[in-house]
Amino acid sequence: MKQRPFKQVDVFTPVPYRGNPLAVVLDGTGLAEEAMQRFTNWTNLSEATFVLPATTPGADYRVRIFTSGRELPFAGHPTLGTCHAWLQAGGRPKGEQVVQECGVGLVKLKRDGERLAFAAPPLLRSGPLANEDVELIARGLGIPRADILHHAWCDNGPHWRGVMLRSAEQVLSLRPDGAALAGLDVGVVGPRGKVGVIGARGASDPDDECAFEVRAFFPGNSGMAEDPVTGSLNAALAQWLIGSNLAPARYVAAQGTALGRAGRVHVERDEAGDIWVGGASVTCVEGSVLL
Template sequence: MKFLFEQVTVFSDKKLDGNPLAVVVGADSLTHHQMEQFAKWTNLSETVFLLQPKHPDADYFVKIFTAEGELPFAGHPTLGSCFVWQQIYGQQNKSTITQQCEAGLINIKQINGRLAFMAPPMIRTGELEENERIKILNALGLTDNDVEACQWLDNGPGWLGIQLKSVATLLSVKPDYAQLKGYDIGLCAIYPEGDDKQLEVRAFCCSIAEEDPVTGSLNAVFAQWLIPQGKLPKHYVAGQGQCVSRNGLVYVSSDEYGIWVGGDVVNCISGTVEFD
């Protein structure tokens, strides 16, 4: 069986920046096992499979896999799969797009020429227990003096969100992955006023001992966490990926409907993929 295959980069307008995504189009006949095996083979942070929608209000259905298994929702796969769906099915002019995924229905629209998804609601928040906090900060090479705030954040993927007091400290962190196995940790720090960016972000996927280049779901929960506190404006730009040579940019905006997370998407590879 042959399927259309696209590989795009998300959160950058340059082909070798941002976060790459593999997209298999029209994959309705593939089994869960085939999807899982292919995602392991691509060895990208995420691989997605575009399917026909099962909900009457959805334009398409997407299944999202890491090399470790399926995710109910993720940010850069949402923007990348929407971009491919638009290109393949000629839907570039559709004003609002509804994606179905395991987390439910996600609305997507164009904001200032970029695709943006509405951040799904946070399903879990909470404080970190003190013993666990000490362990994690030690493994990150941080102290309490470096930390502004710390909270569990969950919008499908679950994150331990840590706001640091300085961008310089954030960029210097070198995690001890052996001590952090089982955690997904997101760090952020606010830039001084007047900078082109307002926030810098890093994401550590500790179960696979890797830093994610640019992470839409994490940027979404940071916005949901920090905008209501007045720590960030309703419209801002976040950077992510400096420490892994990817200069991703995430464009966050708010309106009466919620928080939108946007970014550029660029096509890199087009072809077919064959499954047994």
């Protein structure tokens, strides 16, 4: 074991302790997978990441992303938080953009003022959910099946199933049944404005910057858990919603409200058709960790 540089970063917020925290070990060289998993479980955070030298030409660094009990090929808030920590620690990209190597391949990141944004990786599975899945999700969320207006696979590594409800208020009122939803990763989105967006409030609305409210439910150690702010889900939701004309090409989503957080996820489709998902990050703890 040795002391390794470490940062704990709050992601999707410029204000400490209002987003989604992430543990970043900035030197993961020589660590066994078991040691990475053990440390991740010990942190009691949703994810921890370990920075390693790139093995693919063109990448600036490699990252391994762990959650409780398993490694993830990709996750959004760990991608942004790791890049923030790497840059803050003196990392310098080879080109204009940062290129991260992870389980799904190469992920591009760009700086947008004080925010970082990643290019959403291709969906591994898309299209509508099976009817039995939609009915099960409705039962698990405690709502009538008719209140699920739209649904789709949002699988970009994590196997998210996405559903759109009638309103943000309905999304925030959910009390999911963990037993009914056991084994499912479920992302729920509802417009803050009129149903059917493109009547939802957009980023230019002076009263509320957010067009959508998002919640993410997944299996946890003691039943169904909820993620404060979820980059992978928001990336896949954006690909689905924008691609289906259910959302404008640029919007801001709120997440974490039900948990007392204030996550803000900035989404934009550029002229080339790429979806960029971004947010602010702030370092809350830094030093070293014995690993």
